[in-house]
Amino acid sequence: MFQFYLMKPAVIYKLRVLVFLVFIIAAIQLKAQVTDPVYQDSAAYARAAMKEQRKKWGPNDTIIVPAVFYQNEIVSYKEETMVWVSKLTGAKLAKSIEEWTRLRNAVYITYPYAKIAGATINSINMEAEKLGSKKERKKYIKSREKELKKEFADPLSNLSVYQGKVLMKLINRQTGNSCYDIVKEYKGGVSARFYQTMAWFVGGSMKQDWDIDKNKMDRDIENIVKEIDGSWYNNPYRR
Numbered sequence: 001m002f003q004f005y006l007m008k009p010a011v012i013y014k015l016r017v018l019v020f021l022v023f024i025i026a027a028i029q030l031k032a033q034v035t036d037p038v039y040q041d042s043a044a045y046a047r048a049a050m051k052e053q054r055k056k057w058g059p060n061d062t063i064i065v066p067a068v069f070y071q072n073e074i075v076s077y078k079e080e081t082m083v084w085v086s087k088l089t090g091a092k093l094a095k096s097i098e099e100w101t102r103l104r105n106a107v108y109i110t111y112p113y114a115k116i117a118g119a120t121i122n123s124i125n126m127e128a129e130k131l132g133s134k135k136e137r138k139k140y141i142k143s144r145e146k147e148l149k150k151e152f153a154d155p156l157s158n159l160s161v162y163q164g165k166v167l168m169k170l171i172n173r174q175t176g177n178s179c180y181d182i183v184k185e186y187k188g189g190v191s192a193r194f195y196q197t198m199a200w201f202v203g204g205s206m207k208q209d210w211d212i213d214k215n216k217m218d219r220d221i222e223n224i225v226k227e228i229d230g231s232w233y234n235n236p237y238r239r
Contacts, residue, residue, distance in 0.1 A: 118174025
């Protein structure tokens with residue numbers, strides 16, 4: 001049988017004060033976490049959380065698996081293989097997948113360079129318009145050219161002919177001009193023809209067009225670019 005007791009007003013008041021203090025302390029701790037730069041940076045927070053978790057791990061708890069940081073939680077992540085639905089025969093489908101995989105790998109490698117090239121060309125155009133004489137513009141373009149060569153000469157020299165072709169298509173996509181037109185604008189017609197001849201000898205062309213309506217390869221590249229943008233550049237959860 002239960003017995004009920006009435007609390008004195010003084011005891012009730014003390015309990016209310018105690019509960020109030022608990023809420024104040026919890027609010028202060030929460031505010032400290034929110035204002036702490038570690039908690040503002042999701043990547044830094046994830047590293048700090050993992051560091052604390054590692055203290056409890058044993059020798060068999062060190063298997064590395066893919067993960068993403070989502071809504072203040074570390075969630076295991078796995079990308080499933082693509083499922084292909086087609087009316088092609090097995091051999092033709094295998095060949096199509098091989099060609100698409102080759103193109104996808106080339107876009108993943110070259111798209112970052114194309115984005116930088118597009119931003120750089122736009123920047124050069126804006127700055128060159130502010131300069132008065134043709135001599136000053138030429139000097140400025142040459143200085144920017146040296147910077148780009150120093151930064152990208154080695155990685156770009158390792159591209160295959162096929163990857164170079166994809167890169168030139170992506171530059172056309174980013175700027176609205178073919179590489180031939182860009183070189184002709186900044187270096188002159190003689191240089192443009194010279195580089196076009198060099199490209200021709202290795203089976204390439206600087207006059208890569210961009211037309212997703214008529215060119216299947218361009219449509220495939222566009223779809224892969226959207227895949228990259230969605231998972232990387234335009235991903236709101238990426239830090």
